[in-house]
Amino acid sequence: MNDFAGFTTNKARGSNTNRPIYLDYQATTPTDPRVVEAMLPYFTELFGNPHSRNHRYGWDAEEGIEKARAQIAHIIGATEKEIIFTSGATESNNLAIKGVARFHKDKKRHVITCVTEHKCVLDSCRHLELEGFRVTYLPVQQNGLIDLDLLRASIADDTVMVSIMAVNNEIGVIQPLAEIGRMCREKKVYFHTDAAQAVGKIPLDVEAMQIDLMSISGHKLYGPKGIGALYVRRRPRVRLEAMISGGGQERGMRSGTLPTPLCVGLGEACRIAEAEMEAEALRLHTLRARFLSRITEQLSEVYVNGDLDQRIPGNLNISFAYVEGEGLMMGIKDLAVSSGSACTSASLEPSYVLRALGVEEELAHTSLRIGIGRFTTEGEIDYAVDRIVGEVRRLRSMSPLWEMAQEGIDIKSIKWADH
Amino acid sequence: MAYSNKVVDHYENPRNVGALDKNDGTVGTGLVGAPACGDVMKLQIKVSADGIIEDAKFKTFGCGSAIASSSLVTEWVKGKSLDEAQTIRNTHIAEHLALPPVKIHCSVLAEDAIKAAITDYRRKHAAQEAAPADADKVA
Numbered sequence: 001m002n003d004f005a006g007f008t009t010n011k012a013r014g015s016n017t018n019r020p021i022y023l024d025y026q027a028t029t030p031t032d033p034r035v036v037e038a039m040l041p042y043f044t045e046l047f048g049n050p051h052s053r054n055h056r057y058g059w060d061a062e063e064g065i066e067k068a069r070a071q072i073a074h075i076i077g078a079t080e081k082e083i084i085f086t087s088g089a090t091e092s093n094n095l096a097i098k099g100v101a102r103f104h105k106d107k108k109r110h111v112i113t114c115v116t117e118h119k120c121v122l123d124s125c126r127h128l129e130l131e132g133f134r135v136t137y138l139p140v141q142q143n144g145l146i147d148l149d150l151l152r153a154s155i156a157d158d159t160v161m162v163s164i165m166a167v168n169n170e171i172g173v174i175q176p177l178a179e180i181g182r183m184c185r186e187k188k189v190y191f192h193t194d195a196a197q198a199v200g201k202i203p204l205d206v207e208a209m210q211i212d213l214m215s216i217s218g219h220k221l222y223g224p225k226g227i228g229a230l231y232v233r234r235r236p237r238v239r240l241e242a243m244i245s246g247g248g249q250e251r252g253m254r255s256g257t258l259p260t261p262l263c264v265g266l267g268e269a270c271r272i273a274e275a276e277m278e279a280e281a282l283r284l285h286t287l288r289a290r291f292l293s294r295i296t297e298q299l300s301e302v303y304v305n306g307d308l309d310q311r312i313p314g315n316l317n318i319s320f321a322y323v324e325g326e327g328l329m330m331g332i333k334d335l336a337v338s339s340g341s342a343c344t345s346a347s348l349e350p351s352y353v354l355r356a357l358g359v360e361e362e363l364a365h366t367s368l369r370i371g372i373g374r375f376t377t378e379g380e381i382d383y384a385v386d387r388i389v390g391e392v393r394r395l396r397s398m399s400p401l402w403e404m405a406q407e408g409i410d411i412k413s414i415k416w417a418d419h
Numbered sequence: 420m421a422y423s424n425k426v427v428d429h430y431e432n433p434r435n436v437g438a439l440d441k442n443d444g445t446v447g448t449g450l451v452g453a454p455a456c457g458d459v460m461k462l463q464i465k466v467s468a469d470g471i472i473e474d475a476k477f478k479t480f481g482c483g484s485a486i487a488s489s490s491l492v493t494e495w496v497k498g499k500s501l502d503e504a505q506t507i508r509n510t511h512i513a514e515h516l517a518l519p520p521v522k523i524h525c526s527v528l529a530e531d532a533i534k535a536a537i538t539d540y541r542r543k544h545a546a547q548e549a550a551p552a553d554a555d556k557v558a
Contacts, residue, residue, distance in 0.1 A: 324457050326482040330422070330430055350457070362454035398436045398486070400461035400478040401454055416453035 020336040021380045025314050025373035026169050026197060027338060031265065032222040032374065038268040039224065042261040050258050051249060061260045068267025075270040076195075076214060077205035078231050084250045085258050085266075088228035089196035090120040092215035093163075095230055095254065096192045097124040099240030100161050100213065101133055108160030112189075114138040114146050114175075115356045117165050121194055125163075138164075142358050143307035144173035152183055161190040166198035166214075170340065170353040170369060171306030172315025174202060181210030190238060196220050196228075200273030201281070201312045206231060212238050218262065222374060223269030227262035230254075280374060284313035287372050287381050292316060294385040299392055301405075305340075305354055305367060316370040317354075319363045320388075322402035323395045328368065331391035335384050340367035362401075362411070422483055423517035429487035434494050437476040439463040444547050447540025451531040457481060458525065460489045462532035464496060464504075466540055472496045472504055477532075484522040488512050488529035501537050 022030070042064055050065045052058025069080040086092045101111055113125050115137045125135045136154045138146050146164060155162070162184050164175050177193060184191035192213035198204060199214075200221035206214060214231040218224050232238050232253065246255025273280075296302055301321040317340070320328065325339030340351030349355075350364035359367075368388075372381070396402040404411055422430070438461075439446045446465050452458040458481040465474040475493040479486045491512060496504040512518075512526035 322480060324481050324485075326457075327430075327480075327486060330427075330483040360455075365454070365457040398433060398478050399480045400450065400459050401480045403438065403461075403478055411454055414450075416455070416459075417451060 020334045021384060023335055023337045023370050023372060023376070023380075023384060025371035025376075026172070026220070026369060027371065028219045028225065029222045029373055030375065031219070031224050032269060032272060034272060035223055035265045035268045039261040039265040042264050046260070048260075050260055051247070064260055064264045065258055068263045068265075068270075071267035071271045071274075072216065072229050073231075075199060075204070075274040076211075076216075076231060077207050079234070081251075082206075082231050082234050084230045084232055084253050085263055086228045086230055086254055087226055088219070089118075089194060089215045089217035090228075092217075092228050092230040093118070093120045093192075093194050094124050095240065095243055096213040096215060096232075097121065097161070097163055098127060099243060099253070100190055100192070100238065101128050102131075102241040103239045104160045105131075105133075108158045110134045110136070110156050110159040112136045112138060112151065112154050112159060112162045112164075114140060114164050116140050116144065116168055116170075116353045117163070118169055118194055118196070121163055121165070140356050143310070144168060144171050144305075144353075144357055145175060145307060145310060146180075148176065148179055148183065151180065155183070155187045155189055159187070159189050161192055161212075163192040163194070166193045166195040166204065167201065167312050168306070168353065169197050170351060171317045171357070172197070172311040173306045174198070174310045174312065177204075177209045177211065184212075185210045197312065200270065200277060201314065203277070206233065216266075218266040218269060221269050221273050224262050224265040227259060227266045229266065281313050284372055284376070287376060287378060288313055288316055290378065291370065291372070291381050291385060292318075294382070295389065298385075298389045303363065305357060305359055314372045316372075317367055318370065319359065319367045320392045321363060321366055322399045322405060323392050324365050325367055327395060328366075328388075328391055331395065332384075332387045335387060338369040338371070340364055340369065422487075425491075425516050426483055426487040426518070429490040429516070430483040433477075433486060433490040435474075435476050435490065435497075436478065438478065439465055439474065439476050444543055445540075447536040447538070447543065449532045449535025449537075449539060451535050452481070452485075452528050454480065458485045458528055460485065460528050460532040462489060462492065462529075462536045464533075464536045464540060466501065466544075470500050472499055472501065481525065481528075482522070484516065484518055484525040485528065487516055488518075488525045489532060491516060492529045492533055496533060501540070504533055505537060507533055 046060045048057025048061040050061035069083045072083050073080045129135050181191050190212045194215045196217035199216050212233045216229040218227040242253050244255045249255050303319045305317040329339050340354045354364040441448045449462045451460050461478045463476045464472045467473045475496050477489040477493050479489045509526040509530040512529050
């Protein structure tokens, strides 16, 4: 139905090669063909080192990079000097959290984050704890959002920063950024947000939201993998300690020759996302509503995890009670989705994000994450619904828990074995 | 995760899905695992007067390997005596289905399910037939 710049959606997704329907847009997104187009010249004729100051090759590459920097800055309401290129949101989060904390370590020893953050944020915080920092991991409410009063109460005299993600990668919920920003500014604490899942999906403005640092990922917004950015506020200036030593590129915050094609790709991805965000959000919203209503019309005991309204339009996280997530995924192999079930992770623990919402373990095991995006069509949504409904019915018919529920036996009344 | 062809076959065409009357004196029911752990198996056996498992049914909540393990054991126990069924080990199941190490617990659960069903049957049977004449069969 949608035809982007002359590329059919099928070609973009590769469905004519019998691949599964891609419904995992929070894991990654395909690079938009227009982005690829913009990148290509920078692999070949415009291959110069952007840091070469003495000849045309360097200048051309630099021009591409500076244009990209401006495009990235524009989508978040920043200025180009505030954008630092990195290898991705993981590096951006590491640099923001460790870099700011370490720079201020003599005076400030406390960081606040939240339990549903991405592992790279949580792991960066664990590292700071080993270095002697205190870290407060805020719980979330049942809808996945933090409690602002609790945040306010957690800010101490030696708190250096609050790091709260803009949009959660599993449940898609949007944290109250402007409120957090206002509180942090008032208390003179830096506010960092991991916006990997948010940029290009929802309007962001670092001024209005009083954000001091923001992590951006290329491949979550139809840009290439291996590139990201960190917004670092200049007024008032945010100081941080670099993690990579070298030639002092990126205002000394991130040494290393910039990968020009990737930088250009991220810039173009931001330009497209900004131009199309409104229309795309509307389209995805319609698709998601169609998906959800068709599922709930046909299946009982289906639960949406996380707030449905405060959520990016491309995400759904649903528990199909009495059907284990990995078992379900095996039955819908022609759909590429993700599950919060233990069996899909190495740890054998169900999703820590769902557990943090208070979703009971048995329901956490039955969850699917459906990520829809730029190249998802209505036909794919309808097909996915049919496949999921059919498989859930089949698996429920062979689920002892479903049988008990139908017989009116409360599965909580049974004394189950400990594993 | 790549599943073996046998796991896929049992998942797509599970054998002996269903339920037997758990109140029937000739039926033994084993319910093992826990919903919170993501695996629950219910295995039922129907035992003839001469101690042979003449029918078996299962229902399983779990991943493909758990479904396949329970489906497989229903095939294996049919036609066996209780003592023979008792000798089925999780290692046999895991080997037959080529389960990867992270899925070994599925085969353990299936072994537990057989044992639980046999124990349930024997308990019922012993209660039913308090007459000592039949007792040697159970031993």
